[in-house]
Amino acid sequence: MYNTTQSVLLAGVGGQGILRASDILSLVLMEAGFDAKKSEVHGMAQRGGCVTSHVRYGTKVYSPIAKKHDINILVSFEKIETLRYLDYLKPTGKVIVNEIEIYPPSVNLGEAQYPSDIIDIVKNHVQEVKVLNATEMALKAGNPRTANIVLLGALSSFMTDINDDCWERVLRKSFTVKVVKANLDAFELGRNL
């Protein structure tokens, strides 16, 4: 158990399954015996805009949102969103990046360019960075909609304080029989990266 509250920030674009992933993560933390809180914003912001979800855990959690420079792990579901929330990360924080690009409107309109050197910039600021293509790995797991679970798998490899069984128990409870195998496979692919 921790004296201080630990924080994970999931960030990406509306429709990427971020809220579902953070629900699962919070349930895993509960299962592991922690007090857990999570927070996000619904409504207008969800229509194709940025979506973030803070997940915090420890012996006793007060605030469901972390302050800047206090996130232990940032999981970015889209490349450029990593940069948007980099200043939430602790100096010792770790980053997981899904290396897919979802163009913001200004890029689609040809008014702005999608930066090409994002991963290098992230690596300049952060010591431990894991880069993966969760979308491709989800296809390998047999279901393109499991990219969020691939990323949870990758996240789990950073969270050594959580027992493997907790993840599996919660994942099994979270999905219907039809899709549970694809999600478990997706989780393993992310975890063993």
Next chain:
Amino acid sequence: MKALMSGNEAIARGAYEYGVTFASAYPGTPSTEITEEFSKYDGVYAEWSPNEKVALEVSIGAAIAGAKAMAVMKHVGVNVAADPLFTVSYTGTNGGLVIITADDPSLHSSQNEQDNRNYARFAKIPMIEPADSQEAKDYIKLAFQISETFDTPVFLRSTTRVSHSKSVVDLEEPVPRKDTTSIQHNRDKYVMVPAKARLRRIEVEKRMEKLKEYAETFPENRIELNDADVGIITAGMCYNYAKDAFPNYSYLKLGMVNPLPVKMIREFASKVKKLYVVEELDPFIEDQVRALGIDVVGKAIFPYTNEFDPGVIEASMTGTSAGAPLELPLTIPMRPPNLCPGCPHRGLFYVLGRTKAFVSGDIGCYTLSFMKPLEGIDSCVCMGASIGMAHGMSKALGEKGKGKIIGVIGDSTFIHSGITSLLNTVYNRSDVVIVICDNRTTAMTGMQDHPATGSTLQKQKTKELDFAALGKALGIDSVHVVNPLNLEAMKAVVKEELSQDGPSLVISQAPCALLRSRQIDEIIPLAVDPHICTGCKVCLRLGCPAISWKRFEDLGDLKVEKKTKKQDGIAVIDASLCNGCTVCSQVCNFGSIKEVQ
């Protein structure tokens, strides 16, 4: 049993456990899920009312009949419900009546950031404020207990962070249901004519005196004495932020924010060296503490605007900055929310944007069309404002405004508060074109039913409001129903109606893209033929998230011939996002966009 619940789910659960059987509401972020979740429990009645005023009146009726009832709304919804609100404070409630206001500091999904604690004082109604999901579940029960004990409506105030954060909650069994309803005639109490209301007015003051005494012993007002150098008075989510930043200071945690426990505040102030009030938005507690003659620090150091977090409180109290922003070697392109791929509003606003008219807008997904490239609306003030404002503008401009004023309003928003102002355009004869953006659902808040969908909140089949027949009945001679995904048809109707005298009504009707993708089995996406695309970028003016621009050098192996000297790339459609609405193929002058075979 323990469960992870959002504040909204916990409020619904608490109401269910306490035996509440009645809820009425109009959807509005961040309040919507309270009523949605409540409606799923056994043995309860829950409805989407057409607006918050009706929702409150419905719950007042239920409470006078002896039920435990709750009216649920977002902060600005209370403005709509304010008329019955101020007078139900006089009548009292008989059964239990709780009004839930979900405020939105930081305007995540709202047009303003009003602090509804002010309503509690203004209308002389007690208000309690939970800080997390467990408290949300406990406090809704306390709210009903207070209502039943003191014969008063009670406010439960949530904020976005309480409503939409999830935390661990202990579930309990619901109490056995009792039918407490009956018809009781009590004209002295419920007929608020001047002679009777004057007498009830006195009762309100007596009730507030009793509630002030009660606040001193209210179990959720508590002093946590710790380091006596600094004492913090706070309530709601701010308590968690402050405890996170300064776990060792002393706290007066207020569960009830109206009326305040004066003796408890004096006692706490006497025990600490330096006193702060930590509260988002208005200095609601601070001003009252200061009026007691107590020296306190509040808005002198804390911001008036936006929600707090532990960093904001830490920075304000220590005088440090909340952390320098990272220096990045590039600007990150913004990612504002956008209309979905295949959204029927896109076709409508593409057409309206070409008219150069002033488009008086309203509240819903279509408000998003104000952004580039559509720039489809020119104003947005509150639910229902579009029609009244269009009418006023047309009247003020006279001849100059002819053919140049359009009002647009969503289907649910029109039902909420557009019908009377549409009647006004007929009664007072203005030359506006009113467009109902009828996507067959309350889309922005997450697909809620309304009186024109033919289904209730609890999924009962019901009458379906016919907008065209309603328009005719109100006296509008020219009424059209047009599919906004058919650009030519929409263009022709809008052009014709702008040239006519008198108000006209266009019902721009096509299901929300999210509804459509649920309704149809197979979506046939479109694709750009790279060998036909001339790179003219007309399709990009639709702002569809599925269409993007690729420069020739980014095309990889694909070899494309230049069609014009200036051409430097082609449009590309992401098939995984495309909803097959075909609007882009209609704007393409070269026939380069076709269905994927």
